[in-house]
Each structure stands twice: as structure tokens, then as C-alpha cells.
Amino acid sequence: MVFVDTDVLSIFAKIQRLSLLFTVFNEDHLNISTAVENELQTGIAKGFDFAKDIIALHSQGQIVTYHPIAIDRQFTATLPRTLGSGERESMAICKRLDAIFVSNERRITVGKTG
Numbered sequence: 001m002v003f004v005d006t007d008v009l010s011i012f013a014k015i016q017r018l019s020l021l022f023t024v025f026n027e028d029h030l031n032i033s034t035a036v037e038n039e040l041q042t043g044i045a046k047g048f049d050f051a052k053d054i055i056a057l058h059s060q061g062q063i064v065t066y067h068p069i070a071i072d073r074q075f076t077a078t079l080p081r082t083l084g085s086g087e088r089e090s091m092a093i094c095k096r097l098d099a100i101f102v103s104n105e106r107r108i109t110v111g112k113t114g
Helices: 006-014 019-024 035-047 051-058 070-076 085-097
Strands: 002-004 030-032 063-066 100-102
Touching: 002 085, 006 019, 006 035, 006 051, 019 030, 030 051, 030 085, 035 051, 035 063, 035 085, 051 100, 070 085
Parallel strands: 002 030, 002 100, 030 063
Antiparallel strands: none
């Protein structure tokens, strides 16, 4: 199970190569958190047309949104504010689900559980 951050999706959307993410991770769909979906919707509202390509994949079921639960929100609150809301929320969901998180952050400090 792979979760992708807004920045990574945006980079690949800008060069019109979102399909590479599915190939690299050998997945038929990718996952995002609610906060990442909100960031993408904000991008569309600001006129970032590349975000429309990401939302189109979302509409087709190739990108799936996961909503945080209470334990995710508790963990999110412990993460540094230097990370964006999409990154923090995605990291929390990935921790709970033992999933992979793809980000372009230089420093991610959350380890596997267990």
C-alpha cells in the first residue's frame, strides 16, 4: 500500500507522467490522505491546471482517499509543524496501516511500528 504526498503528485503531473508512479510502485492505484486531497483542490482553485489531472485519476478510482481516524489525528498532532498538513496526516495513516509514504521531504523521522 503506497501513499503519495501532494508535492510528488504535482511534480509528476506537471511533466504529464503520473503513470510512472503506478509503474515504479507496481500498483494499480495510489492512496492519499484527506489533507492531500484538500491541498489538490486548493491548487485547482488557485488555477494550477496540473492538479486537474490528479483529480481526474481520483475520479477514476486510481487515486484513493483515506480519511484519518482518532489515532491518526493524535499522532499527527505530535509531528513537527515544519511538515505540511498532508505530510503529517499521510504519515499518521501510514504508521497505522504500515504503508509506504512517498514524499520529497529530506527528513522523515517516523519509523515502522512494532
